[in-house]
Amino acid sequence: MTIEGFDRRELLAKCAALGSLTMVASLTMPDVFAAWEEQAKSRRPTPWNEVGPFYKRGAPNNAHLRADGDPGLPVIVSGRVFDTRGDALPGATIEIWHADHHGRYDIDGYHYRSSLVAADSGKYQFDSVMPGHYPSRVCQHIHYLVSAPGHKSLTTQLYFATDPVFDGDPAHNYARDPLIQNPDLIRPVMLQGDPKAIVAAVSFEIVLERL
């Protein structure tokens, strides 16, 4: 979007609505436009969720976690890593781990554990299987530990809107899992591909706070 697309009054109105201006009298158009662009690009930090248990150091850099024959619905998770100003964070480290289809963590090895590095655009992607339920947790989830230089590390968890626990209404029923304090962590699931080889696709953007 360019400055030419707005007149000053219109731009000021947009900035005021975004809360990006407190004093406008002496601002030039480029100043106002820059403030609007900055606010429009800014992102809220991804909500925190507790780390564990069973985080394991040293996971391999492996984006393909699902081995042939692994039971469970195939899942592809992708997203980008940003900071709160909306700048992509290439090189961010994204450690993920989750239980298998039966709800069991690999404590001895590194099955369903990976340490990824965000690409130049901040993008990351991995394929795995939908984690199963297990008794001490209510909902299916994937753990994340994300870090980038100059930014606060984040532990969080990704949940799935298709989880039967939510009865089809995660916005209202997310509190059924007491660990879910923010429904933004529950992500829609798109089923893709041939009906004989369905894959669940989930998008999960990560936003880190600057130190």
Next chain:
Amino acid sequence: MILFACALALSAPSPITTVFIASNGKIAAGFSRDHKLRVWALPDNRLLSTIDVAGRQIATTALSNDGRKFVLADYNNDLTIWDASTGSVVWHEHLEHYPLSAAFSRDDRFLGLGFGSSFRIIDIASHKTVLTATDSQAGVVGIAFSRDGARIATAEGNASVRVRDAKSGAVLAENRDFLLEPLAIDFSADGRQVIAGGGDGVLVFIDAATGKTIRRSSKLPNAVFDLKVSQDGRELAVLTLDANNLGAPSPIVVLDATSLQEMARASTDEMLGGAWTVDGHLVAAKRAGDGVQLVRLR
């Protein structure tokens, strides 16, 4: 001095599900299925108070060493401290996040709370926060105070252990020799070592001054979820649980702290809680019908 020489029975109108035993051996507290926390004086089993915790989804709990204070934090981020003997609320705070861990200092003057990226120390008398450290990368999942109160050890979610000055919060030593995050932590009796263990079932003994690993135990039967050093420092009680089936029976192992030889073993089957008491015994609460029996394991 022996606090109680024979098994004691505690009962409640509803089945007891979890038991806390004060290290002075004079107080026991237990949650029941009727959403009440009951507090008894030992050894006469006199019911001191009944605290209603209905509607509280419990995240973290702690009983002070003298049994006078009970702390509960829930997933609504509410923290309550009760006078255990009267059941009256002495402090309530709505937190930004629920704590992942809680522990009293040995003298019960301070309460340490571990959070997702920080920990706090609260002065129990004034309820003021006397220290906040916000440099935990992945959360403080376990806390222990040294017996002299001068240092704090934290088990960190990124598979490390830190030893800090209890007044300033400055990190004095750090150990990153863990593969899996340590879930349990305690100081040796002399404060020179920190012992921690986690999902891989191995205890790591750390020099508290340098952070270096001194030695490791052999692998225990299951993941280490709790460990406590005895009053005289000679033994360790280690609670193990099957990482993938927390409800299954699993060994509670007592080790000689020097030789790491196994001195005793019990099962978590029907066990609802336990503690080392100041007279040197390891007391456990064993389910007995709807109530519990307090028995000495060591």
